[in-house]
Amino acid sequence: MKYMNKSIEELHELLKEGKVTSQELIEESLKLSHEVQEKCNAFVTILDDAKEVPITDNLLSGIPFGVKDNYSTKGVLSTGSSNTLKDYVPFFDATAYSKLKEAGAVMVNKTVMDEFGMGGTGTTGHTGVVKNPWNTQRMCAGSSAGSAAAVAAGVYPYATGSDTGDSIRKPAAYCGIVGYKPTYGMISRYGLFPFASSLDHLGVLTRNVKDAAIVVDNMKGIDKNDMTSWDSSNIHLADSLNGDVKGKKLCYIKEICDINNYKNPSEELKLHLENFMKTIDKCKELGIEVEEVSVDQTLLNASPAVYVVISCAEATSNMSNLTGIIFGPRADGDNWIDMVKKYRTEGFSPLIKRRFVIGSYVLQSQNQERYFRNAQRVRRLLVDKWKELFKKYDGVILPVGSGPAKHLDNDKNMLSNDTDVLEEHLQIGNYGGFPSITIPNGFIDNLPVGVNITGNCYDDANVLNIAYALESAMPYKNQIAGGEKDE
């Protein structure tokens, strides 16, 4: 590996100075793609015919990157990691991807995900399980599993992701990299295969905060094709990173971070929370004020159920277009009902079908009030609570998950229930559409763990700047799986 372990700015400089060509970068990235495919099974498609582009003043020009397979890419297979779209080649680009293309970025592969983003393990894609490059016995988490694995393994400096519950920010933690989803609507969702429209965000996985800022600067912008997108032309994320965080205020939530709140905590959990408190100390050393706050445990406990209800309800409707009639592998049948039934029965994994059943159930007129509408109400309560915190604090800082990446062979349900909130609190960032970033903050059992900072809507620059300062105070910036660790 000569170049692909470098940051975007370093690569841009090398390209500008003519010390390396875009073609050389692409070739290296493709070679690494094949190696990582062998090791981690991270890609649905590797674009061996990727072509170099002229180098411009845009930092992304000529640099290879990866695209999650739920981004619609014109002329390039886009499966959403589902058998239902295993041969689907779109005829239009997702807005975010076309913006990167315009910036001169070169897509070299499409990354594996949990089927349509509906999973948090990276094990449910139609091309098989994605393995963690730090330890192939472990999962990457999901759904942006392939993107996280590839960036962590140093295939390129960044890959795009999408995040409905924590699908960028959790795999980032498990893979020891940065995962950032900006405020809802900052990046157009046009051309992203929808999972749950009110929760879906696009974002990016990188190895440092500045790269994340640079990439999102290029992906964002109001889009006439997405009514929920907004004009962010006055926001310049990369330019606003100055590392000056003195006097900034963060809070963490006692009910989530206090080890005494967990019955029979595992050793990993203890280490994880201890490590988190060390990160809090680092924040304080940087001049950030950090306070512990308390949030009603009942409200926090309701969050995972709220997520299931709302995301399944929207998903079941969003994916009703998958009938195999207009696109997708059309199934045989005597009539259209049989054709659609067969296509969906054979095409979707059992996990997804379960979610569709839940989604239909909670939307039925006799259940809707009790489940769907109540879930929306609790969503509102959680968002209001977080907004209240944002009046006083620049962000909420919390540990990601209950420890490092889980073993692949027992991903089913080894979690004790009382860590549910710890595992699932990142969803609140989706409920409110808040900007939210995960950065690596240490190792447990030689596996990376992460910390997350979430701030108020439209306050992306501030959130990124805090993460930028904190990242610089820790030795995990730009780390590569299998590379040398600087601990």
Place this chain on the structure above:
Amino acid sequence: MSKYLAKIGLEMHCEISETNTKVFSSARNDYSSTPNCNIRAIDMAFPGILPVVNKEAVKMALKTSMVLNCSQPEFMYFERKNYYYPDLPKGYQLTQETKPIPVGIYGEVKYECNGEEKTLRVNNLHLEEDAASSNHLYDTTSIDYNRAGVPLLELVTEPDLHSADEAVAFLEHMRMIYQYLDISEADTKKGQVRCDVNVSIMDPELDENDPNNWGTKVEIKNVNSFGGVRDAINFEIKRQTKAKENGTYDTDVIQETRRWDEETMSTIHMRSKVDAVDYKYFVEPNIPKYKISKEWIEEIRKEIPMLAYDRKKKYMNEYGLSEYDSDILVKEKANSDYFEKVVALGTDPKSAANWVNGMILSYLNYNEISIKDFYMSPEMLKELIDLIDSKTISSKQGKDVFYKVIEDKKTPKKVVEDEGMMQITDENAIMNIIDEVIEENPKQVDQYDPQNPKLLDYFVGQIMKKTKGKANPSSARSMMKEKLDSLK
């Protein structure tokens, strides 16, 4: 007819045909006979598509809501109605239910049926997207996605109608409103208007305002012509009445959905209430709730023109036109607009109405064109009428000028000049010609009898012949008579 009181409610779906693009899609909203030519990715629900609301369609919907005297919502929402059908590629239709409030709610409309003014309450009006159209062939069905996403207004009435006549009169009234507002051609032949009808019957002695007294409501879906609406209602009233009389009402008339079958001219069972589809409505998350400002509402209200119903009243009361003429004039807004322009230029309304309803309409019908494509402007018509009124040309010549204007694309004055059609109104000139005629026809002069002036026609004919029709006929006649009488 029936000794029972029928209660009829309508759901009238009318496509908005006058927007440039579809309601949530940037594809053209254009009725086309070539299938599948007005399509964007969203119309076939390719993965990753998002709806974008057409503001013009919302504006038209709000305008209709105002005309129906409905309340308009503070915020605009859309909801998903979820169901699978091949003509609905997304698997859900974007529409508006009554919660949150649709584009219009609780209104009232006055319309006329057989010369009587009636009032109908509107439950709600909502804006939605149309499905694709399916064409069922012998062993296969073809789908045309041109229609997928076309804006559709659904008007839901209270069951305030009592007969098929009233239902059809109301539909005609609404059709005129849509045309007058420039929202839709509302052409049933193009499938732009489709109705669901619900019918129940009750004892006329009981209070019809108490829903407890109403009979069992039967819904008839997809009636696609006004004639069909009339036939379906009459059939259903007869069917339900017969069931009452036979004592089989409770078993034969159940809460169900039926369909109108054109071939057998009858309604046929589709599904009963227990089989009703649960559409799992929920608010479309991809369309942020949109605030409808008071300023916008007022701006839209100002654009509402005087509608047919009020124009007709004006023509009868202010212009003294007959009901017959007024009805013909308001039938098409463009014709009525034309007529009003001619009147506004200072023409007598009766002459203007005679020309529009007579020569002009028959010309338009014969040539199958619209008044918008008609060469003769209101200004030219006024000029033509003035030429006749001032006796510069005779009314018979007026008709020739009318055709010449269209044919030669000239103004009436120019035609009259170029064709030398100015009438001879100079009495000396006419007198000279009279002298000539008398000179040349001594025999007829002898035979002329003032007590029985049958021969006068002959003399006038001679004058006309000599002047090539340019002599003013009535002056020529009276002068000729005077001359002949003086010779006897």
